[in-house]
Amino acid sequence: METKDFAKNMRKLIVEAIYNSGSGHPGGSLSCADIVAVLFNEEMNKSCECPNDPDRDRFVMSKGHAAATLYSALALKGFFPPEEMKTFRKIGGRLEGHPDMKNIPGVDMSTGSLGQGISASCGMAVYGKKAGKNYRVYTVMGDGELEEGQCWEAFMFAAHYKLDNLCVFIDFNGLQIDGEITKVMSPLPIPEKMKAFGFNVIEINGHDLDEIRAALKNAKETKGMPTAVVCHTVKGKGVSFMENVASWHGTAPNKEQYEQAIKEIEANG
Amino acid sequence: MADMKAQRDAYGEVIAELGKKYPNMYVLDADLTKSTKTATFKKEFPERHINCGIAEGNMMAVAAGIATCGNIVFASSFAMFAAGRAYEQIRNSVCYAHNNVKIVATHAGLTVGEDGATHQCLEDLGLMRSIPGMVVLAPSDAGSTKAACRFAAEYDGPVYIRLGRLPLTCFNDEQNYKFGLEQADVLMEGDFATVMFCGPFYDLAMQVREIFANNGLNIRVVDVPCIKPINRTVVKNAANETKAIVTIEDHNIYGGLGSAVAEALAEEKIENRNPVELIRIGAQDRFGKSGSPKELLASYGFDAAAIAKKIVDTVCPECADKFKF
Numbered sequence: 001m002e003t004k005d006f007a008k009n010m011r012k013l014i015v016e017a018i019y020n021s022g023s024g025h026p027g028g029s030l031s032c033a034d035i036v037a038v039l040f041n042e043e044m045n046k047s048c049e050c051p052n053d054p055d056r057d058r059f060v061m062s063k064g065h066a067a068a069t070l071y072s073a074l075a076l077k078g079f080f081p082p083e084e085m086k087t088f089r090k091i092g093g094r095l096e097g098h099p100d101m102k103n104i105p106g107v108d109m110s111t112g113s114l115g116q117g118i119s120a121s122c123g124m125a126v127y128g129k130k131a132g133k134n135y136r137v138y139t140v141m142g143d144g145e146l147e148e149g150q151c152w153e154a155f156m157f158a159a160h161y162k163l164d165n166l167c168v169f170i171d172f173n174g175l176q177i178d179g180e181i182t183k184v185m186s187p188l189p190i191p192e193k194m195k196a197f198g199f200n201v202i203e204i205n206g207h208d209l210d211e212i213r214a215a216l217k218n219a220k221e222t223k224g225m226p227t228a229v230v231c232h233t234v235k236g237k238g239v240s241f242m243e244n245v246a247s248w249h250g251t252a253p254n255k256e257q258y259e260q261a262i263k264e265i266e267a268n269g
Numbered sequence: 270m271a272d273m274k275a276q277r278d279a280y281g282e283v284i285a286e287l288g289k290k291y292p293n294m295y296v297l298d299a300d301l302t303k304s305t306k307t308a309t310f311k312k313e314f315p316e317r318h319i320n321c322g323i324a325e326g327n328m329m330a331v332a333a334g335i336a337t338c339g340n341i342v343f344a345s346s347f348a349m350f351a352a353g354r355a356y357e358q359i360r361n362s363v364c365y366a367h368n369n370v371k372i373v374a375t376h377a378g379l380t381v382g383e384d385g386a387t388h389q390c391l392e393d394l395g396l397m398r399s400i401p402g403m404v405v406l407a408p409s410d411a412g413s414t415k416a417a418c419r420f421a422a423e424y425d426g427p428v429y430i431r432l433g434r435l436p437l438t439c440f441n442d443e444q445n446y447k448f449g450l451e452q453a454d455v456l457m458e459g460d461f462a463t464v465m466f467c468g469p470f471y472d473l474a475m476q477v478r479e480i481f482a483n484n485g486l487n488i489r490v491v492d493v494p495c496i497k498p499i500n501r502t503v504v505k506n507a508a509n510e511t512k513a514i515v516t517i518e519d520h521n522i523y524g525g526l527g528s529a530v531a532e533a534l535a536e537e538k539i540e541n542r543n544p545v546e547l548i549r550i551g552a553q554d555r556f557g558k559s560g561s562p563k564e565l566l567a568s569y570g571f572d573a574a575a576i577a578k579k580i581v582d583t584v585c586p587e588c589a590d591k592f593k594f
Contacts, residue, residue, distance in 0.1 A: 054338065054339060058337075100366075101337070101366050102366065102367055108337060109333070109334065109337060109362075109366065110361070110362070110365055110366035112361070113357060113358075113361045113362075115326075116326075116330040116333075116358055116361060116362045117330075119326070119327045119329075119330030119331050119333075119334065119358070119362070120330045120331070120333050120334035120337065120362055121334060122327070122330075122331050122334060123330065123331035123332060123333060123334020123335040123336075123337070123338075124334045124335070124337060124338060125334075126319060126331065126334075126335065127295070127334070127335045127338045127340060128338075130316055130317070131338075149326075150324075150326045150327055150330070150358075153322075153324035153326060153327035154327050154330075154331075156322070156324070157321060157322070157324070157327055157331065160322075161319075
């Protein structure tokens with residue numbers, strides 16, 4: 001499947017899962033969908049036949065509220081049937097509201113409490129370096145997540161141990177639950193701070209698949225330091241009425257909104 | 270057997286031993302390698318020792334990440350910063366994800382001494398005991414520290430091991446003493462009352478026993494190094510066969526050994542006595558303070574004569590006049 005179509009199908013599964021459950025986080029799930037699509041459809045050495053392969057690339061959704069994005073990519077890659085997305089956030093199912101590594105094949109780390117996924121990623125990466133493994137670790141973080149002090153502890157660690165096998169995508173959509181990140185508690189300027197913390201920093205449009213691909217190439221070629229890809233994104237990307245509206249951070253669409261969203265996502269492709 | 274040894278020295282030795290046995294064992298520290306003694310492991314296996322700096326929250330989630338790759342990870346800091354500061358990382362990244370991380374927290378309790386209240390963690394057993402799936406151990410000498418660490422390395426899942434700072438009397442063999450879930454050792458039989466202790470209180474428990482022995486009475490002494498899961502049979506037997514239970518721990522009376530015993534007593538069927546007299550010796554819902562460990566323990570009620578008096582007042586108040594404390 002073309003990655004463009006993969007991303008489109010992910011978006012449909014995301015919106016459908018959140019609509020079915022009547023809860024979830026559409027805004028931030030849609031903003032990082034293109035990044036996750038390139039990673040799962042093109043980049044990562046990760047297969048449903050052997051989800052625990054010790055040499056697989058690792059993926060950590062540090063902004064765990066974008067669980068639907070991760071699950072949609074896993075479903076499309078055969079880790080579980082896409083129909084299972086209907087059980088998202090429902091009792092009796094395994095698709096927890098935030099990623100659960102114990103029960104969901106393909107989930108490399110349980111996340112949800114912000115700032116912890118990046119630290120776990122550092123653990124995977126430092127072990128990879130020490131044990132001479134060739135896998136890479138990919139982490140998606142939120143821009144609001146950067147307000148958690150632990151992120152900066154982890155960044156310090158990543159640079160100190162020269163984790164050039166770690167590539168962090170920052171989903172810079174500019175919004176958090178309470179509004180604009182610059183008004184709630186500004187983590188800006190992100191690229192400058194990441195540079196000062198010892199990262200190779202790349203700034204891209206997080207919805208441009210070629211720019212994502214180029215950033216991945218750059219990250220792999222960079223030695224001796226971790227890479228941060230600061231991705232300018234649109235919260236709610238692909239659904240006009242959700243785009244750049246903070247209140248869609250954690251609200252499910254109603255039936256009418258859901259149908260409209262699916263129509264728009266299909267038309268956009 | 271009457272040697273004295275600090276538990277952290279035993280910890281340093283045993284992780285160096287375990288590092289040979291388990292090539293997939295990693296040890297993490299947060300700028301306290303000389304205090305926690307993980308430096309001993311670092312000397313033997315520098316490639317498998319990772320100093321995380323003064324950032325305990327990050328350290329616990331890094332430990333979880335290393336564990337996801339099929340490794341056994343020991344992570345150490347002082348109890349205050351391991352269990353306290355990094356509680357939520359332990360809860361979510363280690364325990365909820367069921368990662369194979371062993372948290373070995375040193376310098377627990379009042380016996381930290383002069384550093385005072387900010388460094389005297391009196392709540393860690395409660396914090397750790399309340400997390401689903403966490404095994405909580407508070408070994409009581411060098412031998413049980415080594416056995417606890419060997420058990421933890423073998424066990425698949427999160428374990429919290431609480432160690433103190435002071436040298437302690439050695440009463441368990443460092444090579445041969447074995448440790449399992451629900452470990453509880455009846456060290457001395459007795460029928461008047463039972464003293465159950467964990468951590469640094471072997472000597473104190475034996476002193477209490479001695480006072481009663483001088484009065485012709487026998488105190489049962491039980492070492493309870495496994496706080497969760499607690500050995501309910503030992504608690505039940507103590508309640509059925511002796512007239513009172515005393516718990517002694519370098520911890521708040523809420524959340525630790527005293528609470529675990531109280532919960533077991535409340536839920537188990539006790540034939541002879543209901544309710545069972547329970548005396549919890551510990552910090553009485555107070556913070557610590559600066560002072561020498563000896564002075565602090567005395568001022569917080571960890572005193573053999575004071576404990577003996579409480580037992581007599583509870584079990585046989587009419588005997589108090591004739592009792593030699």
